[in-house]
Amino acid sequence: MYRSASSSLEPKAIGGFLPERGADNPALRSSAKPRALIRIAGLRKRFANGTLALDGIDLDIKQGEFVSLLGPSGCGKSTLLRLIAGLSSVSEGTIEWPQSRYDAYGRPEPEIGFVFQEPTLMPWRTVAGNVALPLKVKRRPKAQITKAIAESLEMVGLGRFARTFPRQLSGGMKMRVSIARALADDPQILLMDEPFAALDEITRLKLNNDLLALWQKLQCTVVFVTHSVYESVFLSSRIIVMSSRPGRVIDDLSIDEPYPRTEEYRLSPAYAEHCRAVSLALKRAMAPGEQGPA
């Protein structure tokens, strides 16, 4: 079902993206150039009430990247994610999926998994029932659903909790169910909107580690919304810093550090230096001059 059945967390070429740098990395020599999975050009979003949420967004997201969208509250991060997911309509500009299939009407059909800030689980359904829901909506065969539930729950460490109800789970476990649900249909891309913001620090760090391991194992692409500099530097191969409303791309920073990333990385001078650079970029993004007319 998944592109990689391997459970190894060893670094490897991810959909053409190279998590390890250095000329001695064989993946660097053998792999093809990363291809754009999403191509955003001249994107503008104005809501019906006149609010200009996003303006002039040009952004390519390549297959296999772990991209964080970082910016102050209200800068349009969720709006951008919803536009990418097709949950909201573009006012001006384009969002293209060069590698996606298209439906009969010429609309792209990318395989997307979406994780919201809240786990949004149905309380009357078991964990398995919640994970099954989107697959049932898509009318997947029963045998495929059963397999997908077992595999995705196993991946998020909840293999034993299939029959449990959401009320019996901690906040971190509920979020794991939400991630399992997003992964169950084998998405090309995982869109995550501040998924760990409501969790305590220890749970959040653990979920950060597990998310990175999953990303490496599944070789998918992640677009991760956060307002935490530390979280974005730990997770991302690339950080897009957005200005206050209307949201614009102010900085596009590459976090060129090898994966897997461990506690050693979290405590390293390189991590601290990246956090400093990203904090400065965020400060620039929040400068009064960047705040355009709403």
Ligand code: ADP
């Ligand atoms: P972020 O996720 O970065 O905090 P949002 O994308 O949620 O920001 O919102 C960007 C701006 O657009 C905010 O000013 C918000 O109030 C506004 N906004 C979001 N959704 C709507 C909507 N449906 N109608 C009108 N304004 C909206």
Ligand code: MG
């Ligand atoms: Mg938001």
